[in-house]
Amino acid sequence: MRHFSFVILHYQAVEDTIECIESILNHIRYEEKDLVVVDNGSPDGSGKILAERYEGNEHVHILLQRENMGFARGNNVGFQYAKNVLHTDFIAMINNDTVIEQEDFIEGIFAYYEESPFAILGPDIISLVDQGHQNPASVKGMDRKGAKIALVINRICLWTSYIHADEYAFRAIKFLYAVKDKIRRRGKSKTSRKRNPEEVQENIQLHGSALVFSPVFIERHDGLHPGTFMYLEEDILFHLMKKENLKTVYYPKIRIYHKEDSSTKNSFSSSIDRRRFKYRHHIDSLHVYLKIMESKNVEY
Incomplete structure (x- = not known):
């Protein structure tokens, strides 16, 4: 059994x-x-x-x-x-x-x-x-380009969090990508x-x-x-x-x-501390992910 x-x-x-x-x-x-x-x-x-x-x-x-x-x-x-x-x-x-x-x-x-x-x-x-x-x-998963873009976004959000503007920055970035995605999907095959x-x-x-x-x-x-x-x-x-x-x-x-x-x-008493934790660790993880993508070795 x-x-x-x-x-x-x-x-x-x-x-x-x-x-x-x-x-x-x-x-x-x-x-x-x-x-x-x-x-x-x-x-x-x-x-x-x-x-x-x-x-x-x-x-x-x-x-x-x-x-x-x-x-x-x-x-x-x-x-x-x-x-x-x-x-x-x-x-x-x-x-x-x-x-x-x-x-x-x-x-x-x-x-x-x-x-x-x-x-x-x-x-x-x-x-x-x-x-x-x-x-x-x-x-499909996140490709190298997507990982690099995510790295920039998380850095921007981390920097702007120190002036308590990260949520506004994230909303603006999200809106721009929504518009871009809408344009992209118009020309995409329906059979994808x-x-x-x-x-x-x-x-x-x-x-x-x-x-x-x-x-x-x-x-x-x-x-x-x-x-x-x-x-x-x-x-x-x-x-x-x-x-x-x-x-x-x-x-x-x-x-x-x-x-x-x-x-x-x-784990956190304030929402801003929680968001900064997420930004920092996303940044660290994206560096690891990009390094793995560049390596031909699959051992871990």
């Missing part, structure tokens, strides 16, 4: 993490499953709260880290525990602010894998903020590939809040690229999968719900 593990990265938002854990324990009927929860150095002591709460559950493993390692490296701690200690066959890396209510979540993944072996699967992710579909994240949350789609970029890794991926890798602290992990992952000719798939028959950014929101 195949073994399935969930990896959940926790940072401060303990109520969300508990709700995520309980949704899996209470709804998913598959027996051969474990939950690996990585406390990413939460300064509020909530990691110990989780350890005490689930101390008697042999299928919930709480790993306490001394420092915040960021999204990729923090998740990799759980990924490698599931791979090397639990010897799991499949790993679902999900955000702590997600909820699963589908009883056959795991069986559905197994069934599709038998039909069409994949490296990474992305479920239908429903935002609890606006009820929108967050998958597929992108059809589109992002469609209702259909199975292969070899597209998946949203990073819920990623399911199959034996195809697990045998070759130990998690996400460790070069970023936060942001663009899914962009980098998709780029590397294309380099390795490994298949990604969006499968809408598997569903998960997402509250969005609860850990980041709980």
